[in-house]
Amino acid sequence: MLRSFWSNVTAGIAVLVGIAGLSYVLAGAAQPPGGPAAVVEFTADGKLKQPIGYREWVYIGEVVTPNELNGGEATFPEFHAVYMDPESFAHFKMTGKFRDGTVVMKELSSVGSKEAPSGNGYFQGELTGLEASIKDSKRFKDEPGNWAYFSFGHKYPLKAEVSKNAAAACNQCHQDNAKMDWVFSQYYPVLSAAAPRSK
Numbered sequence: 398m399l400r401s402f403w404s405n406v407t408a409g410i411a412v413l414v415g416i417a418g419l420s421y422v423l424a425g426a427a428q429p430p431g432g433p434a435a436v437v438e439f440t441a442d443g444k445l446k447q448p449i450g451y452r453e454w455v456y457i458g459e460v461v462t463p464n465e466l467n468g469g470e471a472t473f474p475e476f477h478a479v480y481m482d483p484e485s486f487a488h489f490k491m492t493g494k495f496r497d498g499t500v501v502m503k504e505l506s507s508v509g510s511k512e513a514p515s516g517n518g519y520f521q522g523e524l525t526g527l528e529a530s531i532k533d534s535k536r537f538k539d540e541p542g543n544w545a546y547f548s549f550g551h552k553y554p555l556k557a558e559v560s561k562n563a564a565a566a567c568n569q570c571h572q573d574n575a576k577m578d579w580v581f582s583q584y585y586p587v588l589s590a591a592a593p594r595s596k
């Protein structure tokens with residue numbers, strides 16, 4: 398008798414824990430898309446802390462601007478690998494739009510070797526720099542397009558936290574030349590392939 402009482406209590410607790418867990422999961426899933434960029438953190442005075450884990454986000458493209466093709470002196474003679482946070486990518490896949498809260502990281506790496514068993518070319522050397530762009534209509538309501546731009550430097554060690562750049566330094570060129578909502582989507586085939594219209 399006593400034993401069955403305790404096993405009922407235990408079963409009851411298990412059910413309650415199960416319900417609590419389920420409602421937690423549902424609450425998480427029920428969050429509307431958008432909102433502040435939860436994948437990055439800011440300091441109290443509005444600096445962006447260097448994001449972590451972005452190398453496991455969705456890799457949307459890579460550009461290389463070597464010295465040889467830029468009169469011997471490229472402004473940024475590196476590879477630029479571009480990553481987008483996974484939730485915003487999922488939203489982009491459904492809507493073809495960059496949601497509020499989108500974070501795009503651009504990681505720079507040097508040109509290392511110029512020949513390899515596969516042939517002559519440009520092969521990645523070492524990681525050298527990191528930049529970010531974030532769309533947030535609340536935090537960056539005064540930035541053109543609500544996009545803010547951050548640079549953690551072009552040489553290691555990178556800065557741990559940085560203020561946003563002036564719109565004239567970054568935002569303007571993106572606004573004038575990027576194909577889609579301040580993002581250079583014209584160079585990111587992974588994005589074009591994911592957009593709903595191309596399916």
Ligand code: HEC
Pocket residue numbers: 460477479501502503528529530546547548562566567568570571575579580581582584
């Ligand atoms: C003269 C034009 C120009 C300026 C100024 C500029 N960018 Fe860009 N940016 C580009 C181009 C072109 C790309 C496409 C990929 C590449 O070339 O690296 C790009 C890509 C990016 C990306 C990847 C996402 C995207 O929008 O395509 C980030 C992040 C970025 N830039 C950050 C910055 C930051 C931070 C600054 C200011 C310090 C800056 N950019 C200034 C031209 C510019």
